[in-house]
Amino acid sequence: MRALAAARPLFSDLPSRLRSWLPPSSSSFKTFSASSSSPPSDSDLRNQSRGGLPRFFSDDLPSRKGGMVRVQGSEFWHMAKVLRLKAEDRVELFNGKGGLVEGCIQNIDKTGVDFVAQEDQKVILPQGIQWQVFAAFGTLKGGRADWLIEKCTELGASSVTPLLTERSSIISDNRVDRLERVSFAAAKQCQRLHQMVVSPAVKFNTLLDHISKSKLCLVATAEATPLLNAVQSSAKESSGLLIVGPEGDFTKKEVEMMLEAGGTAVGLGPHRLRVETATIALLATLVMWSDSQETD
Known part of the structure; x- marks a missing residue:
């Protein structure tokens, strides 16, 4: 996942920003x-x-x-x-x-x-924004997709949906079944009470329909506003979409179509990130941000 190179590093002042987000109570x-x-x-x-x-x-x-x-x-x-x-x-x-x-x-x-x-x-x-993750991880190998699902479960994502794009066009049904088992085990381990949904894969055109119906949709892509800057102006919503592209990123046409449908492009720093790294960085940051909104 290629991230914005021209912008200043997203996480350079993250500790000070996160301190301002932390709620006084640990309960969520x-x-x-x-x-x-x-x-x-x-x-x-x-x-x-x-x-x-x-x-x-x-x-x-x-x-x-x-x-x-x-x-x-x-x-x-x-x-x-x-x-x-x-x-x-x-x-x-x-x-x-x-x-x-x-x-x-x-x-x-x-x-x-x-x-x-x-x-x-x-x-x-459940409290806070219910994040629905769409990530193009169908080509991931060596347990990396399992890791993505496990960490999304621990962080509290409402659902994870494999996304089929031009550069990641297939994922087997058997693999989705396995990922459901991974999510179930992770939910028990982290004592999560609401099981995360691992949805069947969706095609890109279906994703555009979801974007057009969502009031909060963040698309991780290159040459975009740093994430923390983008969310500061976001309205408080009950749910939101997080979209991460495949190895090699979205095509230029795909990015344009998502933004036209209503998505907001966000950058994740100056480095090229793997799909699973970008997904977890995006989700973890936004979970803390949405938790902070509950105390405002």
Whole structure:
């Protein structure tokens, strides 16, 4: 990914700018109990979004204290065979949609675990701008695409969509399936409660439709305004698009079409960046920027 060479380095004054962005509270979630509408304290938010208990995925969650669900498959294997948990051990279940419930293992047999809730289910709502990443990473090899998906998951991207362009025109369906598994594992590791969506690849013309419907769309490309300068004048929105081109960058025609559709070109410094590096640099900077908007 080739970046703007003529502009001053983007990150030369980044530490001082980031200090002005950092919110006074480390929490980035809102939460409420299924049985209560009272607002939680900051400590409640931190405990509920990043608890100390082992956490496992389940499509079904008990909504009330005392409710029970059965956990089977790979999550059962992880509980019983990897962590060797036993009856009465406390764990948490989440559903990838913000639902979280604390409880304990009531029974373990050869096919599954019976989980009983010790409190009502909580629903934690995502905060800040929901970034949708479109990146042309179909040609990446050697685990680089896995790394991109893993880090986007950890940083809180709402979705990642492989982008098909003139210089990156193919990605296999099997690879997308693998990337979904990578994202799921990363969500568990970082204790993220909203699972990132790995969408099927889209063609460039479809991307233009997304850009035209978005109020906030940033396109990483050469010869553009430095990112931090560009976002200072951006209006506060609930979602936004981040677009990163392939190895060798977008063609001149592709850039022109994206800007005509409503995108804003942004530069990522003076050096040529790999696709995955540009994606993570763009996302990480904007996650911190959007978090700072929540405190304004």
